[in-house]
Amino acid sequence: MRELLRLTRPAHIDNLGGIVECVSQAARAEGFSEHEALRIELVCEEAVTNVMNYAYGDRKPGDMEIACFINDGGQFVMEISDYGPEFNSLDVPPPDMKSDLMNRRIGGLGLHLIRELTGDKNYKRVGDRNVLTLAVLRITS
Amino acid sequence: MEITSRQEGAVSIIEVAGRMDAVTAPTFDKFFREISSSEIQAFLILMNNLDYISSAGLRSILMAAKQVKAKNGRLVLAGMKDAVKEVFNLSGFQAILRICESGEDALKELQ
Numbered sequence: 001m002r003e004l005l006r007l008t009r010p011a012h013i014d015n016l017g018g019i020v021e022c023v024s025q026a027a028r029a030e031g032f033s034e035h036e037a038l039r040i041e042l043v044c045e046e047a048v049t050n051v052m053n054y055a056y057g058d059r060k061p062g063d064m065e066i067a068c069f070i071n072d073g074g075q076f077v078m079e080i081s082d083y084g085p086e087f088n089s090l091d092v093p094p095p096d097m098k099s100d101l102m103n104r105r106i107g108g109l110g111l112h113l114i115r116e117l118t119g120d121k122n123y124k125r126v127g128d129r130n131v132l133t134l135a136v137l138r139i140t141s
Numbered sequence: 142m143e144i145t146s147r148q149e150g151a152v153s154i155i156e157v158a159g160r161m162d163a164v165t166a167p168t169f170d171k172f173f174r175e176i177s178s179s180e181i182q183a184f185l186i187l188m189n190n191l192d193y194i195s196s197a198g199l200r201s202i203l204m205a206a207k208q209v210k211a212k213n214g215r216l217v218l219a220g221m222k223d224a225v226k227e228v229f230n231l232s233g234f235q236a237i238l239r240i241c242e243s244g245e246d247a248l249k250e251l252q
Contacts, residue, residue, distance in 0.1 A: 039224070039227075098233075104237055
């Protein structure tokens, strides 16, 4: 794996735009297509907002770290870490995909999008960190 | 994100451009709540210039659709780019929302 970028930011929604922009620039500089870059931005936003919304509860937001790599298969890989309590977001149950419009619930949709748009995905607890690693699928035509 | 709206006959056309994400989605919520509280019953959301949508944007669209349904109105979405369409399809929203390829088709349907 070749490292492209490593960022540390407070896990606050004000930092979302800046993080997504840095990650997107790294992807585009590597020659990923427009559609692939948008997928990478989406996976990044969903994973990062999840940390921003839940990792630190109501406490003052702690830091989060985002590292980006290219793996041996040429996929864009993001490693997202936080220092919140142990939590594996890959275990979150799938969202409601069946109810009619008025009863449809939105919870879990972000994680569903992550699951659908990534190949290898891994969660591990390393010391006091949650580390989520996601390899975004390329577009094959 | 930029949001503009205009009236064509009995249809309210709302055009969204740019990015509908966790930061910008609340702006759409506020905008749509105001528009849908009027007498209008037919709504077209045009997405030709929408580049990106995340689950936060989907949540806003779902809320808008529920508001319209609650007043027995009709809502059609149209003009999605491929990356946006992909997100709608992966979410299963194509099954609960009316989505047209082009704004012209959608407008015909609503008029």
